[in-house]
Amino acid sequence: MKSEMSLRIENLLNSANLRRTGPRAAILSVLLQADKPLTQGQIAANLAAVIPNKVTIYRTLASFCRAGLVHKAFMHKRAWHFELADKCTESQCHPHFTCKSCGVVRCLVGLSVSIVEGLKKGFVIHRQQVRLEGLCPSCGGKKSM
Amino acid sequence: MKSEMSLRIENLLNSANLRRTGPRAAILSVLLQADKPLTQGQIAANLAAVIPNKVTIYRTLASFCRAGLVHKAFMHKRAWHFELADKCTESQCHPHFTCKSCGVVRCLVGLSVSIVEGLKKGFVIHRQQVRLEGLCPSCGGKKSM
DNA sequence: TGCTAAATGCAACTAAGTTGCAAAAAGTTT
DNA sequence: AAACTTTTTGCAACTTAGTTGCATTTAGCA
Ligand SMILES: [Mn+2]
Ligand SMILES: [Mn+2]
Ligand SMILES: [Zn+2]
Ligand SMILES: [Zn+2]
Numbered sequence A, B: 001m002k003s004e005m006s007l008r009i010e011n012l013l014n015s016a017n018l019r020r021t022g023p024r025a026a027i028l029s030v031l032l033q034a035d036k037p038l039t040q041g042q043i044a045a046n047l048a049a050v051i052p053n054k055v056t057i058y059r060t061l062a063s064f065c066r067a068g069l070v071h072k073a074f075m076h077k078r079a080w081h082f083e084l085a086d087k088c089t090e091s092q093c094h095p096h097f098t099c100k101s102c103g104v105v106r107c108l109v110g111l112s113v114s115i116v117e118g119l120k121k122g123f124v125i126h127r128q129q130v131r132l133e134g135l136c137p138s139c140g141g142k143k144s145m
Numbered sequence C: 001t002g003c004t005a006a007a008t009g010c011a012a013c014t015a016a017g018t019t020g021c022a023a024a025a026a027g028t029t030t
Numbered sequence D: 001a002a003a004c005t006t007t008t009t010g011c012a013a014c015t016t017a018g019t020t021g022c023a024t025t026t027a028g029c030a
Helices: A004-015 A022-033 A040-046 A054-066 B004-015 B022-033 B040-046 B054-066
Strands: A070-076 A079-084 A096-099 A105-107 A124-135 B070-076 B079-084 B096-099 B105-107 B124-135
Touching: A004 A022, A022 A040, A022 A054, A022 A079, A040 A054, A040 A079, A054 A070, A054 A079, A070 A096, B004 B022, B022 B040, B022 B054, B022 B079, B040 B054, B040 B079, B054 B070, B054 B079, B070 B096
Parallel strands: A096 A124, B096 B124
Antiparallel strands: A070 A079, A096 A105, A124 B124, B070 B079, B096 B105
């Protein structure tokens, strides 16, 4: 019998019209269990049995993005951080916090920010991204290095 | 006699306690005349006579950032975009718009966004960055590729 | 069971940014 | 002005996230 998780993954892949393959299920599983956006490297590190090729992970993430299943949340240290798109509205992903000192990332899911207004006529906004940088509670007392 | 521009540059470097060198003056001049954040490559392309080594440009920008003269405004296509920090408050650079189709960048200097509130106790926010993606007026009618 | 389009793995590549080190230039002292 | 000290510069080599081409494998389907 299949676990709830694998059923959910199957459904997601089916409804996105993507073939069900080992790498896709594994990567999706990691993203489903993550509470924050992950890089390709972090995804690979969280994979247990099957560790697909780096290229496959990137191509899988690209497919997921195309299907609207995943977002590129933000880029940090020259690396994209990917997360499931389910907690984002169409025009705005929730804000993300990154600690300058320890690098910890927090999704600020509750705190939506109103879209910037007053842009000159003719501009069409597809997406607004808000990022916060600072110190997390555990780093707050220390000097950021 | 010195031009107004070179006097201004001299003052900026002096007050930032940075030695006055050819590369620094040239790079600062490009940034002073730019109306939007530029990458290292774009800065190099805008330099006229002296074209310093790529490494020098990066190190100069790092010095300027350390001195608070310049900001890393945002990263796009894996490249940092630098701009003078004079139009930014301490906690927030103005929002930036990037056209998905043609790549044109616009500084939204007037349109500040209120800092996200409601973050859990203990977090210290140093900086909020807002980015908009969409279509500029000239690309608005066309399909984004 | 076989067919075909889609997905994967591998190796080689791209490009922004960094590092170590020796040479050059800026600011300072004599 | 010459000598000295410290910072800056240039060069070559390196790092690393992400991409590309191509041969091989596999999912979905007849
Ligand atoms: Mn998130
Ligand atoms: Mn700007
Ligand atoms: Zn921290
Ligand atoms: Zn455009």
